[in-house]
Amino acid sequence: MLGRAEEGTRPARLDRDRGLVEAARRDPSRFDALYRKYLAQVYSYAFYELRDHHAAEDATERVFMQALAGLPRFEERVDAFIASRVPANPAEAADISTFRVWLFRIARNVVANERRRDRRRPVSPLEAAAELSAPDDVVDTATAREAVSEAWRAVARLPEDRRRAVILRFVDEMSTAEIAAVLDRSEGAVRVLLHRALRSVADDLASGERSGRLGRLS
Amino acid sequence: MLGDGTRDARRTERYLDGLMAADGRSAHEFPVDTDLDPAIQLAARELRSGLTRVYPSFRFEDALATRLAAGAARLRSGQSLEEPGAAVVPGTVAPFRSHSALGVDAATDAADPSGSATLSAAPAVLAARARALSPAAAFRRLPDMAARPSRPLLVGGVGVGVASAAISIGAVYVAWRHSHTPSGRMGRAVRAAHGRATNPNHSRRAGVIDGILGVVS
Numbered sequence: 001m002l003g004r005a006e007e008g009t010r011p012a013r014l015d016r017d018r019g020l021v022e023a024a025r026r027d028p029s030r031f032d033a034l035y036r037k038y039l040a041q042v043y044s045y046a047f048y049e050l051r052d053h054h055a056a057e058d059a060t061e062r063v064f065m066q067a068l069a070g071l072p073r074f075e076e077r078v079d080a081f082i083a084s085r086v087p088a089n090p091a092e093a094a095d096i097s098t099f100r101v102w103l104f105r106i107a108r109n110v111v112a113n114e115r116r117r118d119r120r121r122p123v124s125p126l127e128a129a130a131e132l133s134a135p136d137d138v139v140d141t142a143t144a145r146e147a148v149s150e151a152w153r154a155v156a157r158l159p160e161d162r163r164r165a166v167i168l169r170f171v172d173e174m175s176t177a178e179i180a181a182v183l184d185r186s187e188g189a190v191r192v193l194l195h196r197a198l199r200s201v202a203d204d205l206a207s208g209e210r211s212g213r214l215g216r217l218s
Numbered sequence: 219m220l221g222d223g224t225r226d227a228r229r230t231e232r233y234l235d236g237l238m239a240a241d242g243r244s245a246h247e248f249p250v251d252t253d254l255d256p257a258i259q260l261a262a263r264e265l266r267s268g269l270t271r272v273y274p275s276f277r278f279e280d281a282l283a284t285r286l287a288a289g290a291a292r293l294r295s296g297q298s299l300e301e302p303g304a305a306v307v308p309g310t311v312a313p314f315r316s317h318s319a320l321g322v323d324a325a326t327d328a329a330d331p332s333g334s335a336t337l338s339a340a341p342a343v344l345a346a347r348a349r350a351l352s353p354a355a356a357f358r359r360l361p362d363m364a365a366r367p368s369r370p371l372l373v374g375g376v377g378v379g380v381a382s383a384a385i386s387i388g389a390v391y392v393a394w395r396h397s398h399t400p401s402g403r404m405g406r407a408v409r410a411a412h413g414r415a416t417n418p419n420h421s422r423r424a425g426v427i428d429g430i431l432g433v434v435s
Contacts (some may be wrong), residue, residue: 028290035286039279044272057278064282068289069299151268154261170269173238176231191227195258198230201265202257 017099024071031068038100039064041172042107048155048167049111059114063107074102104168104182154201162197165190229254230262237266 015021020037023030042063047056155163161183168174168182176194180187229251236249248263289299 028293029287031286031290032283035283039282040271040273043274047272048269053274056272057274060274060278061282061285064286065289065299068286068293148268148270151265155265155269166265167269169234170265171271188224188227191231192223194234195223195227195230198258198261198265202255202261205261205264206257 015098021071021074021099025074028068028071031071034067034099034103035064038103041100042103044171045104045107045167046111046114048171049164050114051156055114059107059110062110063103066106066110067103070106074099100174101178101181104172104174104178108164108182150205154204157204158197158200162193162200165193166197169194226254230258233259234262237262241266 017034017037020030020033024034039060043056043060046059046063047053050056050059155166158166164183165179168179169176174182176187176190179185180190183190185193233249233251233254236251240248251259293299
């Protein structure tokens with residue numbers, strides 16, 4: 001059982017970004033380290049949600065600007081999140097970043113606003129998938145494109161909450177606990193979301209395979 | 219006691235954890251769970267290989283880093299993150315003035331000495347300005363406006379202006395070419411041939427000789 005003093009210091013040990021966050025809070029110019037660390041993750045999340053590079057860039061910029069402006073208010077949220085969450089095992093504890101959770105909460109709101117505003121300009125998943133970089137080799141490129149397209153198609157058909165959970169899990173490699181914190185859901189709810197999402201994708205893949213076989217036969 | 223759905227969800231989570239861990243180790247073989255539906259395992263592997271992380275362009279990354287650095291510098295100096303110029307200022311109504319409108323403006327300026335009425339100004343002032351800016355009043359002021367030093371009017375934007383200038387330069391060049399006979403060898407040959415065609419009295423032989431002499435000289 002932890003004493004009061006140990007309980008007080010535990011959050012500082014758990015959060016892997018604590019050092020960077022404290023440096024950035026002391027000197028805002030040190031925010032650059034956090035920005036470089038999480039740029040690709042935030043951008044990927046925005047890109048998979050918005051399916052457009054320009055919209056993803058706009059959203060990414062807004063997310064980091066809001067994060068920089070809101071950094072002084074971040075401390076309370078860290079403590080609140082860590083206090084509400086007791087990690088299941090030491091490995092998971094070492095991987096927790098409350099800053100990342102907080103950043104992705106901002107990203108979730110920014111992207112949701114962007115999607116609401118941008119419904120009039122939908123981009124097809126395939127069009128967006130074609131923009132993804134792929135290896136130089138032609139066969140590899142074709143295979144990679146095909147895999148990306150299939151995944152995009154399947155994910156694009158998912159309901160919003162399942163799609164978000166899938167992107168955070170597969171693209172941003174978050175744990176169930178982190179996704180739960182980002183989406184304001186319980187961990188059990190996130191587990192069920194992911195399971196149902198995979199079930200839908202499995203059904204999609206099976207029907208795609210069936211229609212492909214029929215196409216080859218006809 | 220866990221329900222089937224919850225049990226399956228937990229099993230799926232464990233499988234995903236294994237899949238991510240295998241990727242982290244760069245292991246070529248993926249985990250297999252005999253209790254979990256193979257279709258779900260396949261779907262998880264498809265998503266894992268298909269949903270790749272996307273990177274923004276270096277240009278965007280550097281541009282945003284610069285903007286963040288500027289914002290950080292403003293925060294450090296105690297200012298707000300936004301640039302001062304980006305702040306929205308209250309709108310003002312500032313009508314165009316003309317000589318004939320000076321009388322009207324003088325009356326309205328007396329009511330509004332600041333020279334520009336804010337949107338919350340007295341209705342009488344706004345009504346006076348509206349009268350001064352009505353189409354009829356503007357039409358009556360046209361001679362005055364024409365008496366002012368004129369400014370070039372570019373209709374259609376910069377692209378149209380550039381195209382118009384290019385066409386003008388082309389027309390000037392064609393006119394210059396017509397007024398200056400070419401003095402080169404090819405020009406003389408063309409002149410000789412042209413003269414032969416237009417002047418029937420000019421013999422073919424003379425034309426050829428002229429051409430040759432022109433070319434040789």
